Amino acid sequence: MKKGNTILPVYDLWPFNNDNSKLKKEVYAAPFAPYLEAHPHFLAPHRHSFYHMVLFTKGSGIHIIDFEQFSIQKGQIYFMAPGQVHTWNFATQPDGYVVNFSPGLFSTFLSDIHYLDQFRFFSGIAQESVLQPAIDTFVKAEEILSTIVKEVQNDSSGALDMICSLLLSLFIILSRTTIKTAGKQVPQHNRLVLLNFRKLVEQYYTEMKLPKEYAAMLYITPNHLNALCNDVLGKPAGEIIRDRIVLQAKRLLVNADLQVAEIAGQLNFPDNSYFTKFFRKYTGSTPEDFRKQTLGTTLK
Secondary structure, eight states, X not given: OOOTTOSSOEEOSGGGOSSOOHHHHHEEEEEHHHHHHHOGGGGSOEEESSEEEEEEEEEEEEEEETXXXXXXXXXXEEEEOTTOEEEEEEEEEEEEEEEEEOTTTTTTTOSOTTGGGGOGGGSSOGGGXXXXXXXXXXXXXXXXXXXHHHHHHHOOTTHHHHHHHHHHHHHHHHHHHHHHHHOOOOOHHHHHHHHHHHHHHHHHTTTOOOHHHHHHHHTSOHHHHHHHIIIIISSOXXXXXXXXXXXXXXXXXXXXXXXXXXXXXXXXXXXXXXXXXXXXXXXXXXXHHHHHHHHXXXXX
């Protein structure tokens, strides 16, 4: 369902299902080809209010997540968190499995409401959300998703708990694969510090733009925070903060009903001129040029 008057629609979970069962309000799972056939409007840029994942068993083309382009290929799995901008452009007929689930799916199943935050593919960072697992891992993932589709279709007693268990198993299997392929073993304490840093950036990026502000909240020195970010993420803390601001600016700019000055205000820039200089410095184009190019090429 569309919300508001923005150029990019935001789709809710509930229209995918035709009944009011508890399960169908929380999760949707189906083979990908009929899903796409039933929802051709999803080929246009859009957002979701739910978590979204797709496993490709066939197909080629490109998909764009938060303005970053990826090649579609068999064996690929991608994840999206609520709010990310997304579109596909298929060159050949795709198939596979799709699972959409509400942000509150695990709220009564797990005591830790932030459990999903530990999985990097749900970070909301496009480069971390597209996986190409080894063939044995892919086979396991395909089997799990096939079982989830059957559980959703049957909606038998205990189906919702079974689906939660299967999804968590899948996430853990894929997370282990991601950690192995990353090569670098990061101590648990450092991983927690970086996880909390990213949570804080997500919460305060419009208000706090300096690494030292986040370091103080984490009870570490700015130098230590920068060293961790450089060592594990390959970029300094300040760049991670700037990246999040730029991403939000791009998401807002593709809403044609928002004035650039309004966007500058939402991001707490002192004025439109300062925002324009900032955006041009880190993207190479002005906000107006980015809007024209993006709306002209992706929304035709």
